[in-house]
Amino acid sequence: MSAKPFAETRHAPAPELLAKAEVLVEALPYLQRYAGAVFVVKYGGHAMGDPELARDFAEDIVLLKAVGIRPIVVHGGGPQIGAMLKRLGHESAFVDGLRVTDAATAEIAEMVLGAINKQLVTWINQAGGRAVGLSGKDAALITATKVSRTRRDEGSMIEQVVDLGFVGDPTGVDRTLLDVLTAADMVPVIAPIGTGADGHTYNINADTMAGAIAAATGAARLFLLTDVPGVLSKDKRLLTDLDPAAIAALIADGTISGGMIPKLETCVDAVTRGVDAAVILDGRVPHAMLLEIFTRQGAGTLVRKEPA
Numbered sequence: 358m359s360a361k362p363f364a365e366t367r368h369a370p371a372p373e374l375l376a377k378a379e380v381l382v383e384a385l386p387y388l389q390r391y392a393g394a395v396f397v398v399k400y401g402g403h404a405m406g407d408p409e410l411a412r413d414f415a416e417d418i419v420l421l422k423a424v425g426i427r428p429i430v431v432h433g434g435g436p437q438i439g440a441m442l443k444r445l446g447h448e449s450a451f452v453d454g455l456r457v458t459d460a461a462t463a464e465i466a467e468m469v470l471g472a473i474n475k476q477l478v479t480w481i482n483q484a485g486g487r488a489v490g491l492s493g494k495d496a497a498l499i500t501a502t503k504v505s506r507t508r509r510d511e512g513s514m515i516e517q518v519v520d521l522g523f524v525g526d527p528t529g530v531d532r533t534l535l536d537v538l539t540a541a542d543m544v545p546v547i548a549p550i551g552t553g554a555d556g557h558t559y560n561i562n563a564d565t566m567a568g569a570i571a572a573a574t575g576a577a578r579l580f581l582l583t584d585v586p587g588v589l590s591k592d593k594r595l596l597t598d599l600d601p602a603a604i605a606a607l608i609a610d611g612t613i614s615g616g617m618i619p620k621l622e623t624c625v626d627a628v629t630r631g632v633d634a635a636v637i638l639d640g641r642v643p644h645a646m647l648l649e650i651f652t653r654q655g656a657g658t659l660v661r662k663e664p665a
């Protein structure tokens with residue numbers, strides 16, 4: 358019995374199966390490019406609201422790990438800290454997007470972030486990963502320096518120092534523990550709390566914390582997951598590519614405001630300190646991170662040091 362020529366035995370797969378194979382083929386150059394790279398992912402408190410989406414997020418992290426990327430997760434929890442403070446009758450004010458933090462607020466923030474941290478660890482482990490929950494206190498990962506802000510009243514020439522209490526900047530990062538964990542195929546999940554040289558607990562903005570960790574670990578990518586599609590223009594179009602000069606112009610003309618300012622400042626800081634690119638993504642879209650990483654089209658706003 359003679360065998361049929363190869364071409365005659367091939368059957369075209371059903372279009373929907375072919376489409377699945379094409380997705381994998383499209384991902385191939387990205388899988389090759391990013392094998393072994395560190396990706397730092399900031400998961401914001403707003404994006405965490407829906408447990409279904411949180412499970413999708415956990416699956417995405419485990420998938421990144423499975424294809425040889427080394428993900429490090431930094432989480433927020435601003436809305437959850439706010440809700441707990443309200444329940445306890447201890448509400449706080451914000452200055453430039455930072456929560457004014459007295460000693461009691463720092464204690465409550467650490468407690469709420471600790472609970473969120475373990476929930477995220479559980480979700481990632483349930484998805485098949487091996488996550489380890491940390492805060493910046495563990496193995497002296499983060500040394501925080503008290504943040505100082507100044508304010509000038511309208512018409513006044515006098516700059517006043519605003520005391521934000523125990524709000525810290527992550528000025529020192531010791532990456533040793535992160536290297537140990539990622540080398541052992543574990544996923545560090547980090548709460549934005551650090552210790553000051555004075556031994557006090559400092560509350561750190563989670564975007565700032567993620568940016569500092571991305572720069573210190575030489576991350577290829579920094580992802581900031583939030584509750585908008587990315588950076589929007591004045592007429593609400595998605596701005597897909599930005600660089601530091603374009604960002605400065607958008608802040609100056611008021612297109613970018615509120616919580617988006619510290620986010621983009623973090624992106625600019627990260628790309629100027631060696632991170633290849635930072636991406637602002639919609640955490641409400643299931644698997645937005647996978648679309649951004651593994652498809653030609655991408656998603657959200659990509660920030661690079663040089664114009665696209």
Ligand SMILES: Nc1ncnc2c1ncn2[C@@H]1O[C@H](COP(=O)(O)OP(=O)(O)O)[C@@H](O)[C@H]1O
Binds near residue numbers: 401433588613616620
């Ligand atoms: N140009 C802009 N494009 C998109 N969002 C913007 C812009 N300017 C201001 N924002 C605001 O920034 C918010 C995101 O920042 P923030 O609330 O601090 O997010 P998160 O809690 O996820 O860290 C958006 O919900 C939006 O209200």
Ligand SMILES: CC(=O)N[C@@H](CCC(=O)OP(=O)(O)O)C(=O)O
Binds near residue numbers: 564
């Ligand atoms: C100093 C400061 O503002 N810390 C933040 C830390 C949490 C955070 O940043 O959470 P999101 O990313 O969810 O906003 C806070 O207390 O809300």
